[in-house]
Amino acid sequence: MADSYTQGSFAFTCSHAEMALIEEAFQASYDLGDGDTPAEPTPEFLMAFPSVAPDDTWSGFLAIFDDPDFPNFGVEFEGGNTLDQPGVSIVSFWSMTDFQPAALGQLIRHCCQDTLRQAPIGFEFAFSCSRARRDEFGGGWCAVFADRIEIETTREVLSRAIEGGIV
Known part of the structure; x- marks a missing residue:
């Protein structure tokens, strides 16, 4: 028996309004995951x-998860103001066990459109295991743009390199 993990940790800056949307999304995921009815969503959230x-009402939000019956981002979350930039928030996500890169990429794309129009946001993640088991280690990356998400694992890039394709 072995335990497999998806791990990651990253931070980025966004506006206070975008941060408020992320906070609302996390609260909704907690409530929906517990089987509770979340508070009425804000007009900004519905947009x-x-x-x-x-x-x-919640179908658009639940659609960002691989399993809508389990709306969990798999991370700890912290947000706060920057000391040197009024109006800007710092968002931090981290997890050592159940980091959900696709759902986090979708969360950022939906909540941070103004920030993403200025520059994309990217992060990396790792696959690890409590035992040395074949194919249980690796990682990947996610690049979030205003109009799309690109996500790929190192295994996919390695396969292309071995096959002589363009990496």
Whole structure:
């Protein structure tokens, strides 16, 4: 028996309004994950996560998760103001066990459009295991742009390099 982990840690800056959306998204994920009904979403939240199913306010938000029945980003989250830039927040995400890169990329893309129009946000993640098991180690990266997300594992890049493809 072995335990496999997806790990990651990164931070970025965004506006206070974007930070408020991220906080609202995290609270909704906690409530929905616990089987509770979240507080009524703000108009800004509904614009960031438009409904994809009629009569289901939360369907646009739940659609960012690989499993909508388990709306969890798998990270600890902290936000705060920068000391040298009024109006700017610092967002930090980290996890040693269940980091969810695809959901986090979607969260950033939906909540941080103004910031992403200025520059993309990127992060890396790692796959590890409590035992030396074949193919249980690796990692990947995620680049979030205003109009898309690019995410790839090191295994995919390695396969292309071995096959003589362009890395």
